[in-house]
Amino acid sequence: MEWSNVDWSRMLTAMTLGFHIIFATIGVGIPVMICLAEWIGIKKGDSHYILMARRWARGFTITVAVGVVTGTCIGLQLSLLWPSFMRIAGQVISLPLFMETFAFFFEAIFLGIYLYTWDRFKKPIYHWLLSLPVVIGSSASAFFITTVNAFMNTPQGFKLKEGALVEIEPIIAMLNPATPSKTFHVLTSSYLSAAFILAGIAAFAILRGRGGDYQRKALKLTLTAGFVFALGTAIAGDVSAKFLSKYQPEKLAALEWHFETEPGADLLLFGKIDENNEITNAIKIPGMLSFLAGNSFGHEVTGLNEFPEEVRPPLWIHYLFDSMVGIGVFALMISGTYTIIGKRRSSIRNSKLLLMMIISGGPLSMLAVELGWILAEVGRQPWILRGYMKVSEGATTAAGVRMTFMLFLGLYLLLGTITVAVLGKMFKNKPPHVELGERYGK
Amino acid sequence: MEILGISILWIFLFGYLIVASIDFGAGFFAFYGRITGHEHVINHLISRYLSPVWEVTNVFFVFFFVGLIGFFPDAAYYYGTALLIPGSISLILLAIRGSFYAFSNYGSRESTLYLFLYGATGLLIPASLSTALTISEGGFLVKEGDKVVFLASKLFTSPYSWSVVVLAIVSVLFISSSFLTYYASRAQDRKALGLVRKFALFWIGPTILASLLVFASLGKHNPGHFEKALDLWYLFGLSLLFFCIAFILLIKGKRYGLSFIMVLFQFFFAFFGYGASHLPYILEPYVTIFSSHTNEAMGYALVTAFIAGLLLLIPSLGLLLRLFLFDADYIKGKK
Numbered sequence: 001m002e003w004s005n006v007d008w009s010r011m012l013t014a015m016t017l018g019f020h021i022i023f024a025t026i027g028v029g030i031p032v033m034i035c036l037a038e039w040i041g042i043k044k045g046d047s048h049y050i051l052m053a054r055r056w057a058r059g060f061t062i063t064v065a066v067g068v069v070t071g072t073c074i075g076l077q078l079s080l081l082w083p084s085f086m087r088i089a090g091q092v093i094s095l096p097l098f099m100e101t102f103a104f105f106f107e108a109i110f111l112g113i114y115l116y117t118w119d120r121f122k123k124p125i126y127h128w129l130l131s132l133p134v135v136i137g138s139s140a141s142a143f144f145i146t147t148v149n150a151f152m153n154t155p156q157g158f159k160l161k162e163g164a165l166v167e168i169e170p171i172i173a174m175l176n177p178a179t180p181s182k183t184f185h186v187l188t189s190s191y192l193s194a195a196f197i198l199a200g201i202a203a204f205a206i207l208r209g210r211g212g213d214y215q216r217k218a219l220k221l222t223l224t225a226g227f228v229f230a231l232g233t234a235i236a237g238d239v240s241a242k243f244l245s246k247y248q249p250e251k252l253a254a255l256e257w258h259f260e261t262e263p264g265a266d267l268l269l270f271g272k273i274d275e276n277n278e279i280t281n282a283i284k285i286p287g288m289l290s291f292l293a294g295n296s297f298g299h300e301v302t303g304l305n306e307f308p309e310e311v312r313p314p315l316w317i318h319y320l321f322d323s324m325v326g327i328g329v330f331a332l333m334i335s336g337t338y339t340i341i342g343k344r345r346s347s348i349r350n351s352k353l354l355l356m357m358i359i360s361g362g363p364l365s366m367l368a369v370e371l372g373w374i375l376a377e378v379g380r381q382p383w384i385l386r387g388y389m390k391v392s393e394g395a396t397t398a399a400g401v402r403m404t405f406m407l408f409l410g411l412y413l414l415l416g417t418i419t420v421a422v423l424g425k426m427f428k429n430k431p432p433h434v435e436l437g438e439r440y441g442k
Numbered sequence: 443m444e445i446l447g448i449s450i451l452w453i454f455l456f457g458y459l460i461v462a463s464i465d466f467g468a469g470f471f472a473f474y475g476r477i478t479g480h481e482h483v484i485n486h487l488i489s490r491y492l493s494p495v496w497e498v499t500n501v502f503f504v505f506f507f508v509g510l511i512g513f514f515p516d517a518a519y520y521y522g523t524a525l526l527i528p529g530s531i532s533l534i535l536l537a538i539r540g541s542f543y544a545f546s547n548y549g550s551r552e553s554t555l556y557l558f559l560y561g562a563t564g565l566l567i568p569a570s571l572s573t574a575l576t577i578s579e580g581g582f583l584v585k586e587g588d589k590v591v592f593l594a595s596k597l598f599t600s601p602y603s604w605s606v607v608v609l610a611i612v613s614v615l616f617i618s619s620s621f622l623t624y625y626a627s628r629a630q631d632r633k634a635l636g637l638v639r640k641f642a643l644f645w646i647g648p649t650i651l652a653s654l655l656v657f658a659s660l661g662k663h664n665p666g667h668f669e670k671a672l673d674l675w676y677l678f679g680l681s682l683l684f685f686c687i688a689f690i691l692l693i694k695g696k697r698y699g700l701s702f703i704m705v706l707f708q709f710f711f712a713f714f715g716y717g718a719s720h721l722p723y724i725l726e727p728y729v730t731i732f733s734s735h736t737n738e739a740m741g742y743a744l745v746t747a748f749i750a751g752l753l754l755l756i757p758s759l760g761l762l763l764r765l766f767l768f769d770a771d772y773i774k775g776k777k
Contacts, residue, residue, distance in 0.1 A: 065543070065545075068500055068540055070537065073533050073537055078511075080522050080526050083520075086511055086519065091740060094508070165737070169739060396526060398592075403527070407530060
């Protein structure tokens, strides 16, 4: 099958976003962890935590650089690959795009200051204060950019009159119904992933027999934070289900293979679906979907049969949905085990199995972020702007999208490989206890 | 409103032109320093300045194109469709540059390959970005029905296009070296000062020659724009005046800060003279600021956001500059 411009444009956008989201997630989450570690370090007067903040910040410089350049790529690719869509979006939703840039600028300025002023202030708390604008800036950028994606799902704040956009209200467009649930979910899951990646690194060192006080403190801090963020993510997921049921029912129905509109709808876990929409091997929880979508078992959940075939999202997103939720539950359980059960029975904290599960938590939560974005985007199909413009109408008509895809594939492979190599080298040569001795004479 | 929008964008672009030139040129000089064995003289100076501010540079660029989408969605549509390939190549160069800067600076300092990529992209990026300005003069895009077609071969054979590329590269080297001269004098680093001042004096001649060349070829390529530029002769005259002051100060070897400010004024007047004389066109002959302007409500929202953003950013930038650019101890490497 020959791929069209639309297909290649979608693939290139998916690839750029898929690559960028790794660094964006880290970029939103890590500053929070750095800020926490430095604060605890100052309060307790414990140089371990200060060193933690320093080392995380040092690794962060590399990921943030890749995040910046890939973010620039996706920003410009929106105009290069989807010019017709951006012509409309520019009219209605460019305000948060513009504000995102400001938020990022704010973050970039203070990140520069933060990284180069470690020992320049008499009172260490002044240096910690500099981390706040970094946290605010990165989370605000995530918020603004997510409102744009929310707008694509539930567009509002304009009217279409004879093909022209009228009565445009930028703020209403930005604060559309999808905004609260989406931004909440994006922020908590970014914090969660960052905490688990850092926890995984500490657990890895302990498992390799390189664990000292530094690693144990790091593990405790990251998993306690991870537990809180996992709870937050679960709540955000619940809010999202209620939002979908009300405003984007076809997406929820596709996620849950729910065809008939009915009260007391069942929740389906796992299972398989064939071309005749026959579902096999699924675990059914009676009435649960109604409960999750509307807080009552009698709540009526709209089914896919209400929608014409051509505007139904693909049904395979159910598999992604189950995996994403599964990883979320897994993260909640291991961080809960470590922090709550580990408090009474500290021996469990040295369990090899638990440590291995913690190590897997980093990559898995990143996988969950990827799956979540794929299901969010595929679940909006066939629309690029739900109800107004289809993806096939938004793509560029220019020649050479395939070649562009290949060029960027090469770029991302190169950047990905070197990032891993550089990060590895950065920390391998100088484990924490060596650096602690150099800096603080211990 | 349209004029306000384009002025904001033009300010962003001017901001990018200056900070990016400093950055691009510094990358080139750092690489040049490595291969000619002057590394120890200047690279320390360069990395002390660049390390805290490189991301800020990138943001100016993002601001410009996000602002273009917001203020002039139609212009973004035309450029977006036409510039898929050249735009993507510039993006890849920018991506390589940004990440390899981080790799070489925070990761492995010794790698000459990383530094080479960093230095070479510093010259290629301004060359490729400057073609967008060339394209705006018209003649390189045609509309065929619904499609916008980019005439690449015409761009590559146009003398005007090449004169702009040359001007972009030499200006980068001139702006950058005159800034570094000032920075070295603040750091009281005599050795580095001697070297970067030599760079500045070397590139000053080609800069003025290249600008004259661009003027001459513009007269051939787009006589209408050329005529309007002549009407604004006083702006270009001011630019020349500031250029002469900068030149004299550099030769005399004193007041490098003032000399750099003169360079800023020189480019400011030339850049705004160029922009003003090209109005109302954003892309000749298809897009003017009036035909492509966004709706009123969005225009006001963007301007409000812009003002609020500036109120937040200017003090922050002030802090950044105070800590790194105007803190003599930091520049000297004592902090």
